[in-house]
Amino acid sequence: MRRHNYKNLKIWKIALEISKDVSDVLCDFPKAEKFNLSSQMSRCSISIPSNIAEGSARTDKSFSYFIDIAIGSSFELSTQLLIAQYKNYINKEKLILIEEKIIEFQKMTMSFQNKLKK
Numbered sequence: 001m002r003r004h005n006y007k008n009l010k011i012w013k014i015a016l017e018i019s020k021d022v023s024d025v026l027c028d029f030p031k032a033e034k035f036n037l038s039s040q041m042s043r044c045s046i047s048i049p050s051n052i053a054e055g056s057a058r059t060d061k062s063f064s065y066f067i068d069i070a071i072g073s074s075f076e077l078s079t080q081l082l083i084a085q086y087k088n089y090i091n092k093e094k095l096i097l098i099e100e101k102i103i104e105f106q107k108m109t110m111s112f113q114n115k116l117k118k
Helices: 010-026 037-056 060-086 092-116
Strands: none
Touching (some): 010 060
């Protein structure tokens, strides 16, 4: 059974960058959001690289399941970022920068996942 070293995976590295970018943005959120949107976005962004790391120690079939969760979390995060922008917690430029990384992550991860299934 083949194992993947998640630290060598570009998808994990991009996911880690996304998590850091979100963490940086959350510093500017209102304190009132600490247990609401801010907390949800933090958990969601951390879930993306964490699921890749956890799944990498499994069979390719199981890894694919964890990648599904990571991709789902990335789509959830995209929606949360739009909500944050709608509430004026994040400006359009920061939103676009993070969204571009998320889109890159999603494309690369779906491609990686397709290779696992072969």
